[in-house]
Amino acid sequence: MITSLPSQLFGILAIILLGYLLVNIFLPKNNFFEKVALGFLVGFGVFTFALFLANWLWGIPFDILSCGLILLFLIFSVILINLSRSNKFWIVGNIFTKLHIYLIEMRHNPVGKIIIFFILAFIPVSILISDLYWPVWQWDAIALYDYRARNMVLFKSIVLSFNVNDSAYPLLTSIGHGIVYLLGGTNPQYLYFLFFLSIALIYYFFLRRFLERTYAAISTLFVMSLPMMYRHAQFALSDLPQSAYLISGFLYLALGLSSNKKSYIYVSSILFSLSGWVRNEPFWIVAFIILVIFSFRRRWFLLDGIFFTLSYAVSRVWLYFVNTVSDNALAYNHAPAKVFAANFSTFINPVFWLVPITFVFKNAILPTLPVYIALVILLLLHRRTIVKIVVVISVEILGIILIILAGSSYYAVTSSQWNALYSSLQRLMIFLDVLAMANVSLLLFPWSINKKKN
Amino acid sequence: MADIYIEMKKGIETINYLVFPFIFAFALFVSILESYKYMGFFQAHFHISSFFIYLLSIFSWLGLVISKIKLKIMSKSSLMQWYLIGGVVIFVIILSLYIILNELEIIYYDNYSFAHFHFQPVNLIYPLILSTESVILIFITNNNLNSLRGKAKSFLKIKLSYPRKIFVNSRKQINIWLAVSWLLFFVFGFYNFFISVRTFVKSDTFILSHLDASYDKKMEQKWGTLYYLVELILRNTPENSKILFPPKMAPWLVAGNINQVRYFLGNRILYNANDPISIEGNPDYILIAQGGLHPVYDAVKDASEYDWPKVFIPAQKIWYADPALGRLSEVDKDFDPKDSMNKNAWGLIKVDKKRI
Numbered sequence: 001m002i003t004s005l006p007s008q009l010f011g012i013l014a015i016i017l018l019g020y021l022l023v024n025i026f027l028p029k030n031n032f033f034e035k036v037a038l039g040f041l042v043g044f045g046v047f048t049f050a051l052f053l054a055n056w057l058w059g060i061p062f063d064i065l066s067c068g069l070i071l072l073f074l075i076f077s078v079i080l081i082n083l084s085r086s087n088k089f090w091i092v093g094n095i096f097t098k099l100h101i102y103l104i105e106m107r108h109n110p111v112g113k114i115i116i117f118f119i120l121a122f123i124p125v126s127i128l129i130s131d132l133y134w135p136v137w138q139w140d141a142i143a144l145y146d147y148r149a150r151n152m153v154l155f156k157s158i159v160l161s162f163n164v165n166d167s168a169y170p171l172l173t174s175i176g177h178g179i180v181y182l183l184g185g186t187n188p189q190y191l192y193f194l195f196f197l198s199i200a201l202i203y204y205f206f207l208r209r210f211l212e213r214t215y216a217a218i219s220t221l222f223v224m225s226l227p228m229m230y231r232h233a234q235f236a237l238s239d240l241p242q243s244a245y246l247i248s249g250f251l252y253l254a255l256g257l258s259s260n261k262k263s264y265i266y267v268s269s270i271l272f273s274l275s276g277w278v279r280n281e282p283f284w285i286v287a288f289i290i291l292v293i294f295s296f297r298r299r300w301f302l303l304d305g306i307f308f309t310l311s312y313a314v315s316r317v318w319l320y321f322v323n324t325v326s327d328n329a330l331a332y333n334h335a336p337a338k339v340f341a342a343n344f345s346t347f348i349n350p351v352f353w354l355v356p357i358t359f360v361f362k363n364a365i366l367p368t369l370p371v372y373i374a375l376v377i378l379l380l381l382h383r384r385t386i387v388k389i390v391v392v393i394s395v396e397i398l399g400i401i402l403i404i405l406a407g408s409s410y411y412a413v414t415s416s417q418w419n420a421l422y423s424s425l426q427r428l429m430i431f432l433d434v435l436a437m438a439n440v441s442l443l444l445f446p447w448s449i450n451k452k453k454n
Numbered sequence: 455m456a457d458i459y460i461e462m463k464k465g466i467e468t469i470n471y472l473v474f475p476f477i478f479a480f481a482l483f484v485s486i487l488e489s490y491k492y493m494g495f496f497q498a499h500f501h502i503s504s505f506f507i508y509l510l511s512i513f514s515w516l517g518l519v520i521s522k523i524k525l526k527i528m529s530k531s532s533l534m535q536w537y538l539i540g541g542v543v544i545f546v547i548i549l550s551l552y553i554i555l556n557e558l559e560i561i562y563y564d565n566y567s568f569a570h571f572h573f574q575p576v577n578l579i580y581p582l583i584l585s586t587e588s589v590i591l592i593f594i595t596n597n598n599l600n601s602l603r604g605k606a607k608s609f610l611k612i613k614l615s616y617p618r619k620i621f622v623n624s625r626k627q628i629n630i631w632l633a634v635s636w637l638l639f640f641v642f643g644f645y646n647f648f649i650s651v652r653t654f655v656k657s658d659t660f661i662l663s664h665l666d667a668s669y670d671k672k673m674e675q676k677w678g679t680l681y682y683l684v685e686l687i688l689r690n691t692p693e694n695s696k697i698l699f700p701p702k703m704a705p706w707l708v709a710g711n712i713n714q715v716r717y718f719l720g721n722r723i724l725y726n727a728n729d730p731i732s733i734e735g736n737p738d739y740i741l742i743a744q745g746g747l748h749p750v751y752d753a754v755k756d757a758s759e760y761d762w763p764k765v766f767i768p769a770q771k772i773w774y775a776d777p778a779l780g781r782l783s784e785v786d787k788d789f790d791p792k793d794s795m796n797k798n799a800w801g802l803i804k805v806d807k808k809r810i
Contacts, residue, residue, distance in 0.1 A: 222643030370642040
């Protein structure tokens, strides 16, 4: 592991560079570290998807040379796009000036600042230590994600090594593990530390637009400490990566709708499409509906269409691939419309709904109930002066809960052991808790004097 | 002739108006009684079908609904109004019971309500349907509706003003609610932070004392028994050997999960038995699995269901793994499920193919 450290570092940095350049097309003026965090998510997703397409459509082998060439090609292409838009991507802003100012400020309260630094750094450092020490051990990772990755490296192919029985989830995490193995690594768990760090940074810079540094940092610390977040940053599973894409997707959608900046919405649609590359969950539908509702007056119909296409594209490609490989043996037999029609009498029975409502409340809301109570109190307190971004995020939260309810009711009629999978729902709700925390932070903490409210 | 029919109709409506309260009360009483006792109780004791009584009540109610004259009389009769309001109160009580008892059964187990309160929620549907008669009658008799509308409006005016009073009235009230929100947010946040610290310190103890632990040592720490079995198989079986695992059912759902262990076992041929007692496929090796590795997926009602295989197997050798002590032992004897060594055991059998 140590001997391959330079190659792994170089590889990860190159992927981040790809993502940074892609994000820079849409958000050239945003904070450097925010773009780096977003860049990791976007770069990782785009690069792994490109490798999959290259292997599937053109038979390009999955080895270090091909991966390197594809990455170089992508970086080069994105540099050209940036140059064509006159984006000076090589300018990283005044981060050094800010660092200099921060170090000067430390003279006034060195102890306090050092303590805060250690408190903030404790969670990420503890996760990094855990990820570097423990090998991939989670059952699902051993049975599926990492198993697929090892086969990809062994067969030098993503497609040839693919077994239709292992098609439960798309390939982002598996290809990611495969890239680490190709770079000489033996333990890909540190990728999940990077996902965790991306969430923390994106969340922090989102709040930083509205709040002072201290409040944004406190809220970020609380988000990092969320039990599911902390735990899953140490697991090589797909829950945290998916949450990373969904959290950023929903936050940037809210930013775009509240500030009327389409660039944020484009970034949001890319993030939602990549969330479908981690796990095929339909949360992007909530985002699309919210976009249509809030942008209707502005007649952003083209944007709506692009959002829909981008968000749906990746998961559709994956489904098509699985059906091709399985000769349609895994054709979707439980289409929601069919299930609804076949179980109509069940769905109109009010007593039936008590079951999924209880299930969702116990597993999605109860673990972070204080946050939701605080959110309701604050929404009522601020109901006359509520700002648009809070409204959008609140609607997002409501939409997500409704879709979870719909999904639970769907599984309640199609599967006899559906409620034994309560832990799956708890893991899935990481991103909902973060959105609720963001909303509470925006409502609870005083906004910076020079920040716009609408 | 037409006059006769009109007179007959009036007569029937009058009789219906007079008997409806009694039929309605009687039907409600029977439905509540049967929901407490059992469906068919009334027929069993009084030889009259309860369903017939319910139908009678519904027809009487329908007769009232379609009779405009009687509805007008009803709306002016204060006695009838109070009677219907009583029916509405019963409706609210039964609806609440219906929801609460169903909820309890979801939270605890099926039949919880009957076991504790002697009410089967599903049987409450009849009194619920019957009591809606009075709810609908209340709303379609105009006078009642108007006065109720007026009463409901003033009631709601008072109640809906509460949130405004609580949240807006004074700075003191706003501050209290803000303080509550701060408390909830910060206590929750710092609690989670300290839990994270505690979790890390606990795992840190192992990390610090096993800095140079091998991959196997780390996996044993995380997987326990299952990884001991993996090591047992790796150490004692050649590649391409056929290994039979227990069937994919509790209590061997985890131990029999081939997808879990194929990651480690390379080119060995792994497959499951079809049921607890059959040994098929001519295996080279057979796993010995007590079962019960997962508290939920491997749960069984009877302890006698543990332990696999359940049949005699001629063997060249048996390896036993003791995960608790981290020890392995080896014996040269056949596998007999009745042997005490094979109770609550984990291990591997090398099959004697000449004698099987």
